[in-house]
Amino acid sequence: MTMYAALLRGINVSGHKKIPMAELRTLLTELGHGDVRTHLQSGNAVFSSASDDQNTLAAELERAIAQRFGFDVPCLVRDGGYLAAVADACPFPAAELQARELHVTYFDQPVDAARFAPLNAAAFLPEEFRLGERVLYLHAPGGLGGSKLAAALSRPTLIKGLVATSRNWNTVTKLVEMTGGTA
Numbered sequence: 001m002t003m004y005a006a007l008l009r010g011i012n013v014s015g016h017k018k019i020p021m022a023e024l025r026t027l028l029t030e031l032g033h034g035d036v037r038t039h040l041q042s043g044n045a046v047f048s049s050a051s052d053d054q055n056t057l058a059a060e061l062e063r064a065i066a067q068r069f070g071f072d073v074p075c076l077v078r079d080g081g082y083l084a085a086v087a088d089a090c091p092f093p094a095a096e097l098q099a100r101e102l103h104v105t106y107f108d109q110p111v112d113a114a115r116f117a118p119l120n121a122a123a124f125l126p127e128e129f130r131l132g133e134r135v136l137y138l139h140a141p142g143g144l145g146g147s148k149l150a151a152a153l154s155r156p157t158l159i160k161g162l163v164a165t166s167r168n169w170n171t172v173t174k175l176v177e178m179t180g181g182t183a
């Protein structure tokens with residue numbers, strides 16, 4: 001059995017796409033997964049599965065959510081090893097930063113620097129971003145709420161065709177811990 005995290009995009013935000021975590025746990029259990037737990041109210045679930053196909057697991061969860069709740073929710077499923085590797089590869093000094101300053105955006109597919117080349121990154125300093133394996137690391141010293149770089153990075157022209165969902169550093173490390181990593 002492999003431990004996975006399901007990262008649901010855009011649920012329980014401003015009263016939209018409400019999914020109670022107890023119902024999400026029930027849904028994952030009904031799909032045949034074990035060791036189901038959730039973290040916070042913002043679409044983070046951990047579960048075990050014998051499957052090794054993360055894309056199929058995500059698609060099954062998306063279909064089940066649409067059937068149960070009546071709306072579409074993009075989902076990414078990542079195993080604990082991948083989550084730990086993302087945390088370990090952070091190009092910013094995570095231990096020296098406040099968690100609100102550091103965020104990770106997970107993508108459903110690899111992205112390359114050419115996608116973000118139209119962005120004048122120097123214009124946003126001291127905010128910075130770096131790409132990793134299907135992730136973008138964002139250092140926003142003032143936090144995400146007022147980040148001009150975060151707003152620019154989420155422009156539809158830059159992320160067209162991608163499923164993307166972001167987590168703050170506390171959530172990143174908690175999901176590593178919950179899936180058996182060493183955060």
